[in-house]
Amino acid sequence: MLSNIGNTLLSLNILIGISIIYFSFKNLNNSKTLIGKKIYHLCLFQSTFIIICFLTLVSAFIVSDFSIITVYQNSHSLKPFLYKISGTWGNHEGSLLLWAIILTIFSFFFLFYNKYHPKNYRIYSLIIQNILILGFLFFLLFNSNPFSMVSPTPKEGLGLNPILQDPALAIHPPLLYVGFVGSSIYFSAAMASLITNYSGKLFAQSIKNWVLISWSFQTLGILAGSIWAYYELGWGGFWFWDPVENASLLPWFAMSALLHSLIVLEKRNLLYFWVIILCLLTFILSVTGTFLVRSGILNSVHTFANDPSRGLYILIFLSLMIFASVLLFFSKFKNNSYNLNSNSKETFILINNWFMIFYLITVLLGTVYPIFTEVLTDHKVSVGPPFYNAVIIPIVVIFLFFMSVGPRIKWIKNKFYNLNLLFKILIASIFINFFIIYLFQGYSLMSNFIIISALFLVFASLMDLYKSLKKQNIELPRVISHLAFGFLILFIGLNYNFSIEKDFNLKVGEKKVFENYSIEFQNLKLEDFKNYKAVIGEFNISKSDENLNQSLYPEIRIYEKPSTITYEASIRSDLLKDYYITMSNIDRSEYYNIKFQKKPFMMWIWISVIFISLGGFLRFFKNAKKYY
Template identity: 40%
Template sequence: MIAETGHYALVLALALAILQSVLPLWGARVRDAALMGLAGPLAVAQLAFVALAFAALTHAYVTSDFSVLNVVENSHSAKPLIYKFTGVWGNHEGSLLLWVLILVLFGALVAIFGRNLPQRLKADVLAIQATISVAFLLFVLITSNPFSRVAPAPIEGQDLNPLLQDPGLAIHPPLLYVGYVGFSMAFSFAVAALIEGKIDAAWARWVRPWTLVAWIFLTLGIAMGSYWAYYELGWGGFWFWDPVENASLMPWLSGTALLHCAAVMEKREALKVWTILLALLTFALSLLGTFLVRSGVLTSVHAFAVDPARGVAILIILTVFVGGSLALYAARAPVLKQGGIFAPVSREGALVLNNIFLTAATVAVFVGTLYPLALEALTGEKISVGPPFFNATFGPIMLPLMLVMPFGPLLAWKRGDVGRAARGLVWALGAAIVVTCVVAGFVRGGPTLAPIGIGIGLFAICGAFAEIVERTKLLRAPFADTRARARGLPTSSWGAALAHAGLGVTLIGVVSATAWSSEQVVALKPGEQTRVGRYDVMFDGTEEKRGPNYRAVVAHLTVIEDGAPVAVVEPSRRLYTARKMDIAESGIATFGLSQLYAATAEARGDGATGLRLTYKPLVLLIWLGAVVMGIGGVLSLADRRLRVGAPRKAPRPAPALQPAE
């Protein structure tokens, strides 16, 4: 009965979503406060029923209810409990239910915390959000019902894909989905603004927190997915330019541009039309990622193997929402006021340049990802677009962005002074040049331009804090004065600085790990050793171990530095008995911010074991930089000025005059 309860909860959620998509929107047109007021309660009720359905599916997984087809296909009674939980979203149907849960959660949060929103705008936003819910709830119920029964129920399930039986799966998809789906709020706000025909600084302030939340989670989700692929897939890389990886990168790039545009719009009421377009396109790219993962057009460890009919249904949803919103944009954009005017050399101009670079990078990734699919669909010809294309297009776009990024915060609004901004960055440039020379002089091997990449990263890090240095008068005023100024800065200033610095940290990690990594692919017998990077690695032998639902052959490796053992690494190969699938589990030794990575191949007949050993200097900076960016986003979100529903401080009343005696 619990499975049926979950199914009926989805049906009721669909009914509520239909009401929410119609009544408040109509109420806004006829100015009926009662109808508009229904939007909030309907959004909260819809969340309750979708949450009930998700809880019912989770119960089926935890209790190994093999009368539910979805559980049979993706679970096993011997699977560890944590993977029974994560298995809920480790498949097409369950992950789509999580997608819908996050979608309605955002709508409910706007209903609860959007008290300062104008009633008409709030009704329109929640109605548009509900139309998206209607589409995906229909898709779930008609094509992807997670509660379908199977009779007779089998005794045992088929287990979850072994590659997904990892703690990273407990973190990566939920983070990524909050990012993907979170941009639906920017989309709903944009469509509502087009319907109302009113876009102003207040609109930008209302939409920025939701966009920032989505950006934070997408940043962390991409980073977690990258690290999961790095240690789980056995190849030791952090980014393969896989189409599904690119599908998450594209909305991140456009979402970053949207955040900067919204800042301009809030401060100067400029770039209104472009901001609205970015809000529409960012969610469109999120829907595109959903289509690529679930359409069956891709073969990837990241993709769900589903039938093309479901892909067609998602394509219809994509076409309706993207096409409809762009048609509305084309109809309304000409009558929208452009907003404030600014000089090319200004903070607004710098943010426009930032948008140009980010948009160009998005286009490069979009073309490289979709062109092979389009060519195959039109001509039947198959081509492969891999890292060489993206490295030749994406890198040359992003590196100049890193160079100009520190200038923006130092320029004044409306009209700036490049010379003054440059003077504020002299110390950052000097530090970058010194470090570049030191790296070039002392680090041997690697590409010639690699030290320049390190210098650009350091310049971005130092330059990110240049505005704070200027505003606090660091080293130019007494320490007490500087500390008081620092405390008086809004948290959004610190957040922006950290987010920009995090990008520089990631760049240093990428350059170091790719330019100066060392790799050895060898076959060793027990007692033999090889050298990789600055370490000797001795193969001690193998042993067999048994897990809850797999058998493993574990290799023991001793890492030696200057004749002394400093770490033990244990890569393994696991055979998952239910799926009869053999996978490699890497072993990793961490030395500060660097790592030694080990993966095994199948044992050979002569008693030797194949090993792939890689030393990656400063590789952890790649993901540390993403964490720093996320922290920066959280600090920006904590700024009271960016919180939806934050009441304005009322002016303190003047003291009453005392009557004269």
């Protein structure tokens, strides 16, 4: 029953999509200045239906309707309620439906909220967005239908992979999708802008808020994924440069570049074609990321069941998108004369874009490079953290310095630098860095530079914050994001350098002593839970020079449905540090492999990222008040 409703709604949405395109073209040819009521209504129906369609799938998960394959494969009647719901988008088919919803809703809101822009521009955006929507609806209906039936109806579902049953991962996909699927709307708008020659300031204003909102959500989505990896994967790291993570980072770089150059377009009417390239690139990278993750072309932690036909469909869709946008771009591109002064805010924003593109290319190249060596030379290589760290970190140092100076520069032509002040900040940063080394321990030359430059950015931004609070006409949202970014790099640097990590084997009753720490494996017990069995270890951490006495309880969980073993880390967090223990069994031995970690400032890494995105949201609300 639910399956029929879902399929009907999907088909209906295809018809609506086609008619929106048809009526839009008709509307283009008449001379009225307003968009026909009919189109508004169709768009409203389209959004409503796709939401109902999604809710149908959600309810199929809630009532555990195992006649639907997707539900059967990804749910179980005993699963907690929250994870029944999040199971809806925890699989390939359901998450594609989420794609379609975001495409559709953004399409409607973009049409609705941009009333003051020319009709043709809005209609072309609508047409292109609907072509994208149709592409995904066809994909859903004919290749990855979330409502496919299985017969006979199974009595019980296979269950959701237990490592996906986690609150951070439950919200991770929706956040991330609002981010990078949301970027589709400025892809469409950029195409429409090229077609209708609607450029300049007004175009920038029409997409500004959409860029902001998608960027802010993308930031949060990446954070949720990162927190999940930290808690659930049991490796104690928070960023692994895995292809899946890179796929979410690539559009983020493009969005960040766009976010900045859009200001130049709005304020100075410059860089129009560059902005267009970034608009197109963001969504193209989003789809490329989807292709890389879902086609199974790369070896990654993520496990969407592999199916080459999916990869092929997305690849064809991607190629059509790229060729359409590149050809349209070439036909409209004109060489504008630029009017830039080397000492101006415009130049510094260009410098931001220069770095962002460098990061983007590095991460993109690193991610797809194994595919190229495999295809071209039949040679397998792995590109992982040491590559990215080696290439990116030195450049981050320079980037942070530019980031500290850039916002203080005036538009068009800056009169003078306040060199003295910057010099003082630099001295202070070096001094503090020296202090850290002196009090704790030394670290590598590169870490010195990272900490110094991060401190530099933090101080420069703190000064701006102070001015901003005194209402000196300084943008608070920007200051918050920049300050938080400075803190993020600083805390990552400190975390990296002062983490303690020990990997050893113990059996019950034994004790491991190193440096000032002593870790005792006190007890091991077996417990039965509702849907899993757990082997729970009890560990006591103490430190000779401090009054430290913590008990941690890492677990090994054995799930029945689906039959999986997971390793649950036990984490004690406070404001300054996290203690982290994972335990795993060693086959044919009474010993357990223990991984102990002390990770300073973990909490502050998360908080910094929240504040980075908060800056984006603040700016969004400020703009929304101003323009709508």
